[in-house]
Amino acid sequence: MAAEYIPSFNCGCKGIRTCLRCEAQKSKHLLQENDQIHYFTYDPLSKTAVREEETGARQSFVFPGIFLWENFVSEDEERELTARMDQDVWKESQSGRRKQDFGPKVNFKKQRVRVGGFTGLPAISRLLVDRMSKAPQLASFKPVEQCNLDYDPVRGSAIDPHLDDSWLWGEHLVTINLLSDTVLTMSLDQGCGGMDHGEVRVAVHLPRRSLVVLYGEARHRWKHAIHRKDIHGRRVCSTFRELSAEFLQGGEQEKLGSELLDIALSFKGAPL
Numbered sequence: 001m002a003a004e005y006i007p008s009f010n011c012g013c014k015g016i017r018t019c020l021r022c023e024a025q026k027s028k029h030l031l032q033e034n035d036q037i038h039y040f041t042y043d044p045l046s047k048t049a050v051r052e053e054e055t056g057a058r059q060s061f062v063f064p065g066i067f068l069w070e071n072f073v074s075e076d077e078e079r080e081l082t083a084r085m086d087q088d089v090w091k092e093s094q095s096g097r098r099k100q101d102f103g104p105k106v107n108f109k110k111q112r113v114r115v116g117g118f119t120g121l122p123a124i125s126r127l128l129v130d131r132m133s134k135a136p137q138l139a140s141f142k143p144v145e146q147c148n149l150d151y152d153p154v155r156g157s158a159i160d161p162h163l164d165d166s167w168l169w170g171e172h173l174v175t176i177n178l179l180s181d182t183v184l185t186m187s188l189d190q191g192c193g194g195m196d197h198g199e200v201r202v203a204v205h206l207p208r209r210s211l212v213v214l215y216g217e218a219r220h221r222w223k224h225a226i227h228r229k230d231i232h233g234r235r236v237c238s239t240f241r242e243l244s245a246e247f248l249q250g251g252e253q254e255k256l257g258s259e260l261l262d263i264a265l266s267f268k269g270a271p272l
């Protein structure tokens with residue numbers, strides 16, 4: 001097991017996480033990558049992952065659970081959204097990211113959630129939430145959390161491959177990508193299909209001002225990450241999360257869920 005690393009820099013990294021400000025001090029073994037990786041690119045038209053082999057042969061497989069909406073916000077809206085975010089404080093986070101959170105106070109390890117100081121999603125998001133509900137996948141999507149992340153190549157910002165929690169968060173993860181294009185990398189550690197050995201990675205290109213939804217297999221089976229090499233300029237994103245069935249009508253924690261939703265959708269929020 002990796003020894004716990006306490007950063008001596010003014011960054012937010014803990015444990016095995018790193019950014020350009022702290023990783024020169026981390027041991028090499030923490031930074032090693034799996035060298036057997038099968039690389040694919042996601043094609044949004046055919047909803048398949050494809051790759052050209054050296055022989056010229058084309059390999060592909062169906063990749064379900066991604067919905068991409070290009071030009072979801074206009075250039076003017078992007079300017080207004082990011083200017084508004086920059087009026088609030090950005091908190092240092094892991095792996096060179098900065099963040100602003102609008103959501104309930106959660107302890108995922110103990111599976112505890114409470115209102116805490118949550119005052120709702122920001123006012124400027126009302127229009128975005130209304131617009132996203134026009135997508136068939138999001139017709140009944142009711143976000144209860146918005147997390148803004150700020151990535152910068154100067155800090156070596158990234159987010160490691162992970163699956164989002166599914167005790168509290170529901171089926172759809174919705175992200176709006178602002179200020180620069182990037183790549184969302186979907187990965188399966190143990191391979192799939194004909195590629196039984198090594199990791200499989202699928203690059204999903206996210207144009208600036210687009211919205212992406214992860215659901216189904218892309219939400220629950222494939223990990224997602226933003227690698228440092230894919231951050232070419234400042235990138236800001238807003239991720240919206242909904243509640244799981246346990247917190248919705250008929251669920252054990254329906255009452256708390258309904259309280260959280262009322263607060264979230266009052267759109268009176270300030271970051272926590």
Ligand SMILES: O=C(O)CCC(=O)C(=O)O
Pocket residue numbers: 147149159164175184224225226237239
């Ligand atoms: O930056 C992104 O697009 C992904 C963010 C993410 O995976 C997360 O907040 O859990």
